[in-house]
Amino acid sequence: MCEICGQIPCHPRCPNAEEPDGKCTCIKCGYGIMEDDEYLETAEGPVCMECLDDMSTRELIEICGEQLQKA
Ligand SMILES: [Zn+2]
Ligand SMILES: [Zn+2]
Numbered sequence: 001m002c003e004i005c006g007q008i009p010c011h012p013r014c015p016n017a018e019e020p021d022g023k024c025t026c027i028k029c030g031y032g033i034m035e036d037d038e039y040l041e042t043a044e045g046p047v048c049m050e051c052l053d054d055m056s057t058r059e060l061i062e063i064c065g066e067q068l069q070k071a
Contacts, residue, residue, distance in 0.1 A: 026051055040064075 022032020
């Protein structure tokens with residue numbers, strides 16, 4: 001087990017973690033997004049589908065830079 005993060009494999013933010021070998025890195029989970037993987041390019045950076053699946057509708061709207069209106 002890693003002495004720094006205590007996880008196997010390392011937590012993505014752990015300095016011992018291997019560099020993600022994807023084309024880009026998800027800003028939410030820190031894992032690499034592989035070629036041909038679908039992801040959302042947001043204002044803050046790429047977000048992988050797994051993280052998008054975990055988000056609420058409200059979070060999705062906000063990460064797209066949109067705002068809910070009140071009637
Ligand atoms: Zn670690
Ligand atoms: Zn992710």
